[in-house]
Amino acid sequence: MHVYRLPVSRHYAGSFPDLLRCWLCFLLLAAWKVTQLHIKRRYNIVHVHNIPDFLVFSALFPRITGAKIILDVQDVTPELLSIKVKGARKRALLKQLATWQERLSTGFVDHIVTVGWPFERLLLQRGVPCDKMTIILNSAYPPLFPIERRPPLPTEDVHREGRPFILMYHGTIVERYGLDIAIRAVALAVPHIPHLRLDITGASAPAYIDFLRELTEELGIGEHVVFHEPIPLEELTDFIVHGDVGIVPYRNDPFADLLLPTKAYELAWLHRPIIASGTSAMRSMFRPESVAFCDPTRPESFADAIIDLYRHPEKRASMVVRASEDYEPYRWELMAKRYEQLLAALSKR
Known part of the structure; x- marks a missing residue:
């Protein structure tokens, strides 16, 4: 595994505008880095973790040139952002915007991985096809928890x-x-x-x-x-x-x-x-x-x-x-096998 760090400061404790600026900055830097790496390596698959969901657009160039894109929904963005603001009107507006970007993002990718049935149910209700989703739980990693x-x-x-x-x-x-x-x-x-x-x-x-x-x-x-x-x-x-x-x-x-x-x-x-x-x-x-x-x-x-x-x-x-x-039934080894099968199916290997 290779880790490429980007010069972005995270502002989780700040205001939502600060958080949004941080996300957008990371999106641009990540898109540039991923494009550079894809030109050299020609990836089969790009796996993107939310939040936010729109980080999938950092993989635009790989997508155009044939790579498959996975969106990993670790948190449902509309519900998470709706509890971060005060006031019913602001909350409703932010949830609507978050739902819109979620719809664009899930439509852009080839497959969606999510971490549980409650998230899957919400995404199904919001129009994501069942055959486009796989549940892979965040299991306890045996080498850390023998x-x-x-x-x-x-x-x-x-x-x-x-x-x-x-x-x-x-x-x-x-x-x-x-x-x-x-x-x-x-x-x-x-x-x-x-x-x-x-x-x-x-x-x-x-x-x-x-x-x-x-x-x-x-x-x-x-x-x-x-x-x-x-x-x-x-x-x-x-x-x-x-x-x-x-x-x-x-x-x-x-x-x-x-x-x-x-x-x-x-x-x-x-x-x-x-x-x-x-x-x-x-x-x-x-x-x-x-x-x-x-x-x-x-x-x-x-x-x-x-x-x-x-x-x-x-x-x-x-x-x-x-x-x-x-x-x-949800041990790490079983979830890892499920993920391997998904990668093999998407890359046709």
Whole structure:
């Protein structure tokens, strides 16, 4: 694999006009680079990741000269952008424009890869043909998450002896992923679990992480919430297996409802019980017996699930077995094979 870096600064925390300028700048630089490389190498396939979808037009020259183009829909742009602006009229206008560029982009490409059934359903509703799409989930990568690192199943309650009962969250720390919900749930559960602790790691929006720190102090649970610096990928398994339960407290909004979080696959693969918001996407992947689903609008729902799993280690054990079964058809090796078959079909090899 060769990586060609382009001189573009990313402005994810800035205003939408700043973000749009960043996207357009990258589109132009990427189009120039891809054209240069294609002249030298004559690619069979150009695979473009959104967001935004219109980055597919960076592959215009390869498309004209016979290459096949894949658009990888990691996020549905209209739903994502609609939660980034305030005001109903602005939100409606931005969603309409995002839907229009999505339609142009999906029409331009030869095939679309997406990461789950909720995204596929939306694209079908917006006119993308079924035979033009392939679902390839973002599975847990075995070399980073070796199966031999799975902890033994919980068989008895050892936490009453004073060892901390550890909740963990790993991943991006922004408002839509609901860490404030998890922190409020911890505050409600601490009277029932004196040794409860929530460990958090990941890249964060500075303003939101400051808010979370202030919230823990305001709730009087500073010693029960630990903010870790972002850790390298090769150390992520250590973080996951050190805890007792993983928590995925996504907010109740049109975008988060569609997300299939990779962290849930990693937790299921490494036999860690999962407490999660009962979103449409999560329920499409896991059975109710596999994950403790909660109401994302009520921290009390998460607190009840934390207390229940703390008191019943046998339930935690049965959940991890079932979640692992649910994940089995979507393992990395199977998704990789599906991707290889797609590339072979598009390149006629």
